[in-house]
Amino acid sequence: MTEEARPESPDIPAAEFEDSDLLRPIVESGVGFRVTSSLLLLVLLTGWVIFGRQLLYGLGVTGLNQPVAWGFYIVNFVFFIGISHAGTLISAILRLSQAEWRRPITRMAEVITVVVLAIGAFHPVLDLGRPDRALNIFTAGRLQSPLLWDVSSISAYFMASTVYLYIPMIPDIAILRDRGVWPHWFYTFLAWGWEGTPRQHAVLERAVSILMVLVIPIAVSVHTVISYIFAMTLQPGWHSTIFGPYFVVGAIFSGIAALMMVMIVLRRVFHLERYLKQVHFDYLSRLLLIMSLLWFYFTFSEYLTAFFGNEPSEMRVFFYKVSGPYAPFFWAMVVTNFLIPVLILSFRRTRTIPGIFIASLSVVIGMWLERLNIVVPSLANPRLPLPTGYYIPGLVEWVMFAGGIATFILGFVIFARFFPLISVWEIEEGRRLSVAETTERLEGYLPDPLPSAPGQPVSEGG
Numbered sequence: 001m002t003e004e005a006r007p008e009s010p011d012i013p014a015a016e017f018e019d020s021d022l023l024r025p026i027v028e029s030g031v032g033f034r035v036t037s038s039l040l041l042l043v044l045l046t047g048w049v050i051f052g053r054q055l056l057y058g059l060g061v062t063g064l065n066q067p068v069a070w071g072f073y074i075v076n077f078v079f080f081i082g083i084s085h086a087g088t089l090i091s092a093i094l095r096l097s098q099a100e101w102r103r104p105i106t107r108m109a110e111v112i113t114v115v116v117l118a119i120g121a122f123h124p125v126l127d128l129g130r131p132d133r134a135l136n137i138f139t140a141g142r143l144q145s146p147l148l149w150d151v152s153s154i155s156a157y158f159m160a161s162t163v164y165l166y167i168p169m170i171p172d173i174a175i176l177r178d179r180g181v182w183p184h185w186f187y188t189f190l191a192w193g194w195e196g197t198p199r200q201h202a203v204l205e206r207a208v209s210i211l212m213v214l215v216i217p218i219a220v221s222v223h224t225v226i227s228y229i230f231a232m233t234l235q236p237g238w239h240s241t242i243f244g245p246y247f248v249v250g251a252i253f254s255g256i257a258a259l260m261m262v263m264i265v266l267r268r269v270f271h272l273e274r275y276l277k278q279v280h281f282d283y284l285s286r287l288l289l290i291m292s293l294l295w296f297y298f299t300f301s302e303y304l305t306a307f308f309g310n311e312p313s314e315m316r317v318f319f320y321k322v323s324g325p326y327a328p329f330f331w332a333m334v335v336t337n338f339l340i341p342v343l344i345l346s347f348r349r350t351r352t353i354p355g356i357f358i359a360s361l362s363v364v365i366g367m368w369l370e371r372l373n374i375v376v377p378s379l380a381n382p383r384l385p386l387p388t389g390y391y392i393p394g395l396v397e398w399v400m401f402a403g404g405i406a407t408f409i410l411g412f413v414i415f416a417r418f419f420p421l422i423s424v425w426e427i428e429e430g431r432r433l434s435v436a437e438t439t440e441r442l443e444g445y446l447p448d449p450l451p452s453a454p455g456q457p458v459s460e461g462g
Contacts, residue, residue: 047403087113
């Protein structure tokens with residue numbers, strides 16, 4: 001880094017700087033990292049052993065059967081892909097709207113997207129029984145099939161999200177390189193010769209601007225296409241025109257809740273109270289409240305339409321959920337997705353950080369229950385004149401579910417070990433430039449002062 005570049009760049013020299021505490025989890029990782037990683041790896045290894053048993057004996061070791069051929073694997077696939085909307089989509093919208101309070105949030109949101117997409121995309125492979133059959137989508141895929149669209153959109157979203165995560169990290173990687181953090185060769189390679197010159201920053205900002213515009217439609221298309229897998233069949237409870245926007249709203253809803261849970265946990269573990277303040281949780285919790293109301297609107301519209309249509313096969317699924325075997329899961333979904341978050345987030349007294357964590361956890365549980373209510377009841381009550389099916393998840397599915405959650409946590413633990421969870425250069429840039437830029441932008445929003453009457457002095461600023 002040249003001396004001439006430093007005054008114009010938000011890069012930080014190798015000496016101590018104001019936000020050096022953001023690098024502490026990287027340079028001072030100790031026993032806690034090793035113990036946590038070991039426990040999570042143990043859970044993950046157990047999941048792989050169980051998966052090996054499934055490969056050896058087939059899907060008969062699970063609770064899957066006919067007609068319920070989709071169970072936890074597809075429920076978790078939709079659930080994890082939905083959570084991925086917390087990251088790149090929310091980050092891109094906040095960057096696009098120039099929301100200055102986004103700076104400590106965006107990187108954690110983007111990490112969620114990349115980690116969860118990798119986990120969610122693997123679940124359909126688990127559901128195939130024979131993983132080699134996944135290659136058929138490339139060798140015998142048909143353009144008429146939503147499955148081919150699904151693979152294409154998720155692949156595009158994963159690649160765009162990975163690049164969108166990596167590019168804004170380059171200045172921070174250069175900071176770690178200049179401080180000689182181990183492994184030095186790794187940071188030197190990833191820094192791409194970053195020196196923090198004005199031209200490099202201009203190129204960086206242009207690249208981020210292009211990516212954030214591209215990633216929004218890709219993110220929306222992902223969960224819309226996933227909804228098509230259900231909606232483009234004649235299965236009762238699935239064949240609905242509302243499924244596209246319903247799935248997108250649900251994805252953003254669960255994504256915001258997952259993001260706030262991650263923020264609260266990392267705030268406590270890594271002592272990030274200076275950066276993740278009450279105001280960040282206030283803004284996100286209000287957005288979560290709005291999404292809860294939107295979710296209830298879409299859910300009410302879907303079930304009201306089915307009820308008034310009174311089509312026999314639809315009503316069979318309807319009552320199976322509302323008053324039948326799945327009633328406890330259905331009403332628990334309503335309570336956790338609507339009643340609990342609305343009651344907590346509507347009042348300032350309960351909209352505290354512990355209250356927000358409870359509301360977010362409630363939403364994450366509720367959105368998983370929603371995926372369960374979508375997948376299983378419709379398959380258990382097919383349109384054909386067959387007896388009602390049943391589904392009881394087996395130990396294999398529960399262990400694989402635990403392995404997915406462990407992978408999610410492990411992804412964050414490993415990322416926090418090697419990279420800052422909050423963008424150092426963006427925080428520094430905000431301190432130097434954003435106050436003046438925000439003031440200028442605010443003055444542009446306000447109406448121009450009235451012209452002075454003839455003979456009267458001109459008002460200040462007129």
